[in-house]
Amino acid sequence: MPTNGVPTKITQGSGTKGGIGESTLRPDGTLKVTGEFAYSSDMWHEDMLWGQILRSTVAHAEIVSIDTSKALATPGVYAVMTYDDLPTDVKNYGLEIQDTPVLAHGKVRHHGEPVAIVAADHPETARRAAARIRVEYRDLPVVTDEASALAPDAVLVHEARDDHHIGHVPHPNVVHRQPIVRGDVEAARRRADVIVEGEYTFGMQDQAFLGPESGLAVPEEDGGVHLYIATQWLHSDLRQMAPVLGLPEDKVRMTLAGVGGAFGGREDLSMQIHACLLALRTGKPVKIVYNRFESFFGHVHRHPAKLYYEHGATREGKLTHVKCRIVLDGGAYASASPAVVGNASSLGIGPYVVDDVEIEALALYTNNPPCGAMRGFGAVQACFAYEAQMDKLAERLGMDPVELRQLNAMEQGALMPTGQPVDSPAPVAELLRRVKAMPMPPERQWESSEGADVRQLPGGLSNTTHGEGVVRGVGYAVGIKNVGFSEGFDDYSTARVRMEVAGGEPVATVHTAMAEVGQGGVTVHAQIARTELGVTQVTIHPADTRVGSAGSTSASRQTYVTGGAVRNACELVREKVLELGRRRFGSYHPAWATAELLLEGGKVVTDGGEVLADLADVLGDEAVEVEEEWRHRPTEPFDLRTGQGNGHVQYSFAAHRAVVEVDTELGLVKVIELACAQDVGKALNPLSVIGQIQGGTTQGLGVAVMEEIVVDPKTAKVRNPSFTDYLIPTILDTPTIPVDVLELADDHAPYGLRGVGEAPTLSSTPAVLAAIRNATGLELNRTPVRPEHLTGTG
Amino acid sequence: MRLNFTVNGRPQEADDVWEGESLLYVLRERLGLPGSKNACEQGECGSCTVRLDGVPVCSCLVAAGQAEGREVVTVEGLADFARQRAEGCGTGACGTSLQKARRWEARGTDSQTGEGTDLAPVQQAFLDAGAVQCGFCTPGLLVAADEMLERNPNPTDADIREALSGNLCRCTGYEKIMDAVRLAAARQSEGV
Numbered sequence: 001m002p003t004n005g006v007p008t009k010i011t012q013g014s015g016t017k018g019g020i021g022e023s024t025l026r027p028d029g030t031l032k033v034t035g036e037f038a039y040s041s042d043m044w045h046e047d048m049l050w051g052q053i054l055r056s057t058v059a060h061a062e063i064v065s066i067d068t069s070k071a072l073a074t075p076g077v078y079a080v081m082t083y084d085d086l087p088t089d090v091k092n093y094g095l096e097i098q099d100t101p102v103l104a105h106g107k108v109r110h111h112g113e114p115v116a117i118v119a120a121d122h123p124e125t126a127r128r129a130a131a132r133i134r135v136e137y138r139d140l141p142v143v144t145d146e147a148s149a150l151a152p153d154a155v156l157v158h159e160a161r162d163d164h165h166i167g168h169v170p171h172p173n174v175v176h177r178q179p180i181v182r183g184d185v186e187a188a189r190r191r192a193d194v195i196v197e198g199e200y201t202f203g204m205q206d207q208a209f210l211g212p213e214s215g216l217a218v219p220e221e222d223g224g225v226h227l228y229i230a231t232q233w234l235h236s237d238l239r240q241m242a243p244v245l246g247l248p249e250d251k252v253r254m255t256l257a258g259v260g261g262a263f264g265g266r267e268d269l270s271m272q273i274h275a276c277l278l279a280l281r282t283g284k285p286v287k288i289v290y291n292r293f294e295s296f297f298g299h300v301h302r303h304p305a306k307l308y309y310e311h312g313a314t315r316e317g318k319l320t321h322v323k324c325r326i327v328l329d330g331g332a333y334a335s336a337s338p339a340v341v342g343n344a345s346s347l348g349i350g351p352y353v354v355d356d357v358e359i360e361a362l363a364l365y366t367n368n369p370p371c372g373a374m375r376g377f378g379a380v381q382a383c384f385a386y387e388a389q390m391d392k393l394a395e396r397l398g399m400d401p402v403e404l405r406q407l408n409a410m411e412q413g414a415l416m417p418t419g420q421p422v423d424s425p426a427p428v429a430e431l432l433r434r435v436k437a438m439p440m441p442p443e444r445q446w447e448s449s450e451g452a453d454v455r456q457l458p459g460g461l462s463n464t465t466h467g468e469g470v471v472r473g474v475g476y477a478v479g480i481k482n483v484g485f486s487e488g489f490d491d492y493s494t495a496r497v498r499m500e501v502a503g504g505e506p507v508a509t510v511h512t513a514m515a516e517v518g519q520g521g522v523t524v525h526a527q528i529a530r531t532e533l534g535v536t537q538v539t540i541h542p543a544d545t546r547v548g549s550a551g552s553t554s555a556s557r558q559t560y561v562t563g564g565a566v567r568n569a570c571e572l573v574r575e576k577v578l579e580l581g582r583r584r585f586g587s588y589h590p591a592w593a594t595a596e597l598l599l600e601g602g603k604v605v606t607d608g609g610e611v612l613a614d615l616a617d618v619l620g621d622e623a624v625e626v627e628e629e630w631r632h633r634p635t636e637p638f639d640l641r642t643g644q645g646n647g648h649v650q651y652s653f654a655a656h657r658a659v660v661e662v663d664t665e666l667g668l669v670k671v672i673e674l675a676c677a678q679d680v681g682k683a684l685n686p687l688s689v690i691g692q693i694q695g696g697t698t699q700g701l702g703v704a705v706m707e708e709i710v711v712d713p714k715t716a717k718v719r720n721p722s723f724t725d726y727l728i729p730t731i732l733d734t735p736t737i738p739v740d741v742l743e744l745a746d747d748h749a750p751y752g753l754r755g756v757g758e759a760p761t762l763s764s765t766p767a768v769l770a771a772i773r774n775a776t777g778l779e780l781n782r783t784p785v786r787p788e789h790l791t792g793t794g
Numbered sequence: 795m796r797l798n799f800t801v802n803g804r805p806q807e808a809d810d811v812w813e814g815e816s817l818l819y820v821l822r823e824r825l826g827l828p829g830s831k832n833a834c835e836q837g838e839c840g841s842c843t844v845r846l847d848g849v850p851v852c853s854c855l856v857a858a859g860q861a862e863g864r865e866v867v868t869v870e871g872l873a874d875f876a877r878q879r880a881e882g883c884g885t886g887a888c889g890t891s892l893q894k895a896r897r898w899e900a901r902g903t904d905s906q907t908g909e910g911t912d913l914a915p916v917q918q919a920f921l922d923a924g925a926v927q928c929g930f931c932t933p934g935l936l937v938a939a940d941e942m943l944e945r946n947p948n949p950t951d952a953d954i955r956e957a958l959s960g961n962l963c964r965c966t967g968y969e970k971i972m973d974a975v976r977l978a979a980a981r982q983s984e985g986v
Contacts, residue, residue, distance in 0.1 A: 025921055030908035032929030033917040033936060035829020035869035042828035124814060210833040210841060210930040210964050260833070260930030261964050292834040455952045518928025518965050687924040687970075694967030695927065723838035723962065731968040732959040 013531030023687035039258035040230035043216035051288035052126035054116040056108035059716035060367040061137035070132040076125040088246035097334040110332035112297030119278040142367040142716040149173040157365035175363040176338040178345040180643025183356030188321035192312030200385040201782035203708035205302035211260015213270040214289040217279035224251030230259040235549035256543035262517035264373030265299040296721030300372030303328040307385035321356040330363035335372030337363035343378030350386040351480040352408040367716040376761040383479040387766035425744035431655035434677040458668035469665040475770025479762030483755030484649035494548030495565035500623035506615035511541035514550035520688035532570030534599030556755025564750040565630035572626040581618040654678035654759035656767035662775040667787030677740040681754030700764025802871025818853040829869040840961030843934035869933035876914035919978035927965035
């Protein structure tokens with residue numbers, strides 16, 4: 001067993017400037033502050049056309065007819081395409097289950113489903129032409145929740161399923177179901193002195209990345225197409241696109257354009273196939289850019305959920321058992337629902353030691369908007385509920401909520417409900433201790449010599465209170481998230497690293513297909529190359545499909561997996577460079593054969609610090625290049641009946657303390673401070689790590705107090721697809737976020753690092769809810785909390 | 795219609811502008827200045843913030859025709875604008891003196907990373923403080939923050955939050971943006 005918390009020893013590169021562990025600045029930073037960074041929506045081509053998608057105005061209906069004649073007759077229109085114009089027999093796509101039509105055929109299953117596409121010479125012409133397409137719908141009954149999905153006479157969202165989940169689901173309107181059973185809950189329940197139950201509701205959250213879905217498809221002379229695109233995973237897109245386009249994968253070239261945020265919302269395809277179809281049809285470059293309204297329909301959302309929990313404990317506060325049922329609304333198409341179910345179930349009781357558990361998680365097919373990946377991926381919904389339960393239990397037992405958590409906190413060596421041992425540091429109690437030990441923000445900060453500063457009060461500049469009716473509350477929460485793709489998925493990354501002399505200096509070039517979506521992977525790759533190759537000059541090659549897959553920029557996995565691939569490729573390059581050196585200079589100095597050699601500061605040195613040669617001399621005119629795939633430890637699927645299995649690669653943990661002030665008369669909440677402590681294993685770039693934690697924390701705050709896509713329960717239509725009606729936190733809504741970063745190495749991971757991006761999104765929401773409960777004494781079983789829930793008027 | 799206005803100190807002319815086009819569309823699609831971003835097209839997110847005769851506006855909500863004869867500063871012109879302001883040319887439209895033009899030489903900028911580019915102090919502060927992640931909100935925030943620091947060189951935290959409350963950011967949680975603006979203000983007052 002590796003020693004708990006000893007940082008990985010790094011010898012190679014520890015003397016090179018700008019290597020891992022330093023807060024080096026982003027290589028794309030200057031372009032981003034000058035406006036020159038080319039995002040997907042900035043792409044431009046001579047003679048390019050603009051594409052527009054016509055989307056369904058109803059949620060569930062048969063398509064009786066589509067009349068495109070008026071659109072085709074519009075001056076400036078080059079093409080109009082419907083299902084009938086698709087070039088091959090492959091007309092669906094999907095991440096795991098190919099159930100999503102490129103263009104609707106015969107029926108639509110959710111509000112905003114693509115029905116037809118138009119290309120024209122001006123975006124407004126394309127929009128107007130699309131509006132002139134006449135689609136006649138015949139309404140079908142809508143499936144909107146568990147009751148309507150699983151009723152004996154329920155309408156089936158997908159009539160003829162043949163996917164690999166259909167054999168084990170209880171109903172064709174269930175995408176996937178995962179039970180997890182360990183121990184004997186009935187027996188454990190008899191040992192419980194206290195049992196608390198709760199029903200919780202989690203609203204539908206949107207990723208709300210600022211750069212809307214967009215890209216430019218350029219037809220190529222060989223009949224292929226080149227797509228410049230904002231995505232999270234180039235090769236996954238390619239695999240889904242090529243069969244629909246009827247092209248071999250090598251004729252669909254993909255280059256990553258600038259990505260304006262992702263958060264899971266770009267895991268699925270959006271306009272990729274549509275733009276390529278129009279480009280191939282017209283022979284002209286076609287650009288598609290969604291506006292914000294369309295973006296709300298153009299990507300999957302975070303699954304809304306109903307969660308039912310029972311926790312039991314002894315008088316002393318030891319958990320006896322947990323029983324829970326998590327019902328996720330997957331909407332009309334599968335997207336990532338099966339994997340979200342796997343996470344919600346396997347992480348469903350949180351970072352606690354419980355021997356007797358019964359967990360069930362499932363995702364429904366409904367006619368609501370499709371749901372899939374969003375930061376936290378199934379673990380977020382569960383954390384909101386189990387942390388509310390822990391507070392409820394603490395109250396019933398008369399215990400401090402942090403102490404109750406610490407008493408039941410898992411440590412390294414604990415078993416997950418899946419039976420998987422946690423074999424790296426799990427500092428759950430320590431993170432809670434740290435976040436609790438942070439200094440509290442002073443009371444009544446709004447008071448000043450000039451009266452109340454309303455900007456620091458609930459209601460802000462609306463000037464609704466000067467402190468009257470304002471009550472403070474404090475809440476805590478902790479969460480557990482898996483890192484990397486789980487359940488037996490072959491989750492590899494590829495890196496190509498090249499070293500050569502340019503301008504008299506050794507330069508490393510790192511080429512991967514990793515989607516830089518803002519997280520700073522490009523910064524970290526350059527740092528790894530400097531550390532491993534002892535150079536200062538590193539060029540990050542644009543990401544494209546001319547190199548092997550880097551997997552998805554999701555699941556907090558890129559620094560671990562593509563970072564691991566870059567390190568691995570650098571190590572191989574280093575060996576080749578040293579081999580070259582031995583061939584060229586080995587006879588001049590015995591240390592070439594006997595000493596451990598390092599690359600430092602552009603030189604080959606012995607581990608004793610003696611310089612043997614300049615890298616530039618070793619390389620001469622030669623370039624050393626390596627392209628290699630790299631894999632983390634394999635995982636295995638969860639058993640379909642018991643949920644047992646070593647399904648996850650790594651776990652990550654974060655804890656939050658929220659301090660809120662609530663205007664109890666108007667139900668307005670001001671989050672005063674949201675402190676976070678997180679274990680990151682090893683902070684490769686501390687500045688970026690803190691940025692990830694603060695950003696994730698803020699998305700958790702959003703879904704605590706404001707963010708929710710509202711879907712009409714009668715029509716399944718989206719009611720608030722705009723930033724006017726779907727609110728995300730502004731700088732006024734966001735408090736200070738002090739961060740305490742713990743670095744306990746995971747010896748299975750490169751440099752001991754732990755995936756960072758998602759864990760802070762989990763515990764932020766329940767901490768804010770706990771603080772509001774603490775301030776108001778209300779039960780609050782749903783998120784987001786709206787004013788009417790606090791004033792009893794809702 | 796034909797549109798004549800000044801962008802980043804240079805007179806610009808755009809022909810065949812459709813009356814429904816926004817100032818943002820003309821900047822991005824007709825003048826080759828895509829730095830101002832389109833993220834909501836309804837004035838909620840601030841990503842398209844530019845200065846119109848000195849006033850920060852959401853260029854997505856300004857009809858192109860409204861810019862006729864006026865002066866616009868975008869993120870692409872922010873460094874020049876800040877330099878000229880520092881040199882005492884408040885409007886940013888002073889242009890380049892003959893003497894300066896004679897001294898001009900090509901900068902050794904790196905075409906891939908932009909290294910070596912002249913930056914406004916607020917741009918440098920955003921880089922140094924880690925305020926840029928995906929960067930889509932950055933141009934609008936920079937224009938808004940620069941304008942605030944021009945008006946209020948020593949802002950309190952509450953002042954900064956109020957001034958930037960019209961600019962949404964989804965990546966950073968705003969903490970590093972606060973750090974960046976504080977840093978720019980501190981450097982400005984120290985004369986760095």
